[in-house]
Amino acid sequence: MSDAAKCIDTHLDRPVLVKALKEGTDKKRLLDEIRALQKIRSKHVVQIYDVVRDEDGEIQGLVEEYIEGADLTYLNPPTTAEDLMKLFYPIAKGIAEIHDHGHIHRDVKRQNMKFDGEGCLKIFDFGLARDETADASTIGPIGTPGYMAPELFVAGTNGKTSFTTAIDVYAFGVTAISLARGTMPNGLKGIPPKLPAADADFNGLPQSLPPAVATLLNQCLAADPTARPKMSEVAEELSLHLLHGQHRAFVGFSGRLYVLDATHPAADLSVAGQGALRVRYDGLRFLLENVTGHVALNNQQAFNGMVVPGSCVIMLGLPYPSARTAITIDVSHPEVTL
């Protein structure tokens, strides 16, 4: 528990959170670190407004944006795969944006996130700089038991642990499985945890996540940090599945526009003497099938099972001077704004 109190900013007449620094905080490096955090452009990161100093000008605390409501520790687990992915997505996205800016959060856990009044997930409590000379305990692993990746328990030759963004990915995995089950799996509570833990498996959840999603989430809990996916990959896979059945492709062919979507999932396109193919929507992607003749997609030989990228031109027929026909395909979908 950190010491924090809801206060009113009397200038702007709005609530703020005034938080005392945690014990062992390296005050000399604190401001530099807070300044570096300001560069993160993410709607999921809580805003720091000001610092509180004592009479000697020494920083004692931080003034932050106040987020109403409870953190995610005791959130009731969502009952459907869709709602579960809607919960995971903004967490993954927020952490990915933190990583994009070269930061490691270092204390990702259910207690450090909340949904604000507009339903926007906010992540707070970065594991800020610690004074490494203060006492031996701070040289050891930092973080919260259960959320700490196994590599954090391995000291290097200098007695300190080294880590990468993969510790946040691991902590995300623990956060996600705990949110899905409502409690943290016992198998993850060991110090260090024994992996893989039988009760921390995204494949066996009652919400029945799509297998591709469950597999990727299980990789977040890999013992080997290099085997864990990037946080941005996880966010992307989740957003793809959140849009299941909602994609649309506009196909421009000989001056006409055809729309493919969940209700009209396939179109056969052909020009005699040039080539033919079928474009089919599988709920997640648009794929090419029945490719015959000379068919190139964005200048690449087309094949059965080829995935249509966001936007492309398909050419039927041999290159100039033969007759060719261009087909444009533009894929779009509602924007995931979670």
Add this chain to the structure above:
Amino acid sequence: MNGNLHKAGDIIGDRYLVLGFIGQGGMQEVYQAEDKLLGKIVALKAPKNLSAQKRFKRSAVVSAKVNHPNVAKTLDYVDVDENHAYLVEEYIPGKDLSRVLREDLPLLDPQIVARIFHHLARGLAASHHAGVIHRDLKPSNVMSVDGALVSDVKITDFGIAKMAEEEIAEAAEGGEESLTASQTAIGALPYMAPEIISSMKSADKPADIWSLGAMCFELLTGIKPFGAGLKAVSAIQAGKLPPFPTELSKSQFAPLAKDILSVVQKCLQLEQKARPTADELVKLCETFCYPANPREFGVVDSMRNAFFGFITAAAGKSVFFHRDSIFGANTAASGERVVFTRYPGEGSDRAFPVVKLRK
């Protein structure tokens, strides 16, 4: 251009170092400043006249209640002395949408307008949830991150409108002379809901919905739906939209343009109750299908033949485009500057859509 109140190097409230003047409207001067404490760039807004200061404080309090990614964040309020007060706001790198329209893009493609519409509706919904009415939604009060690339949009000046209200009310009641004398009123008029023209005091949430609809019509067509100047008054009161420009019926763009227009029409209902609420508007916008991929600037190399050509950008491979992907035109000349989204391709990447910048 310089501000009247400050010059680069001034320090405000022991914390904010003025870096330069950004611009001004009828009510305030806006400066770029560095927050020396947190080491980040902020926008500093100062009221132009002292009589406005008390209302300025109220406006700061109002805008601070809204917290949403599509609303410029209020960070601080500095009361230096009784003659100097400042609102400190998140600095948004880019341009406001009225500058984008004026300097870069005469009109925007449906893909980006759909995204702008959706995001502004969300920002507006957050403000309406907080009980805050904007009252002065117009392109100059929407900041576009990265200007013509429109990476993000954020509504600003929530509070300031309440101040402008009195000036506009006076102008609207005083007829042609005072209306044209007030820059603020002239800027706001094309987006003003009919009930506001009748009585400024009746500004309520549906008025914001109207303004957003009027604004998105302009973004999509390049045309102010009810014209500008005093003529707009009778056109607004009649509530009749001009015909839809034909270049928007180009097949690749038509379906989305149609979707947007139908939502715009719902916003521009004379009857306040007939307009969607902000929450309903968000639901309508959520159905828009558009690519949200980042855009970049480029220059057209050449059209290889009547059907396709290539674009060169600052970085990355050359980019192939088909003429059907050009917004509002059927061809592009070499040397023309464009904004586009890149998709990976073999040899060259592929662009969609391709939107021409002003010459």
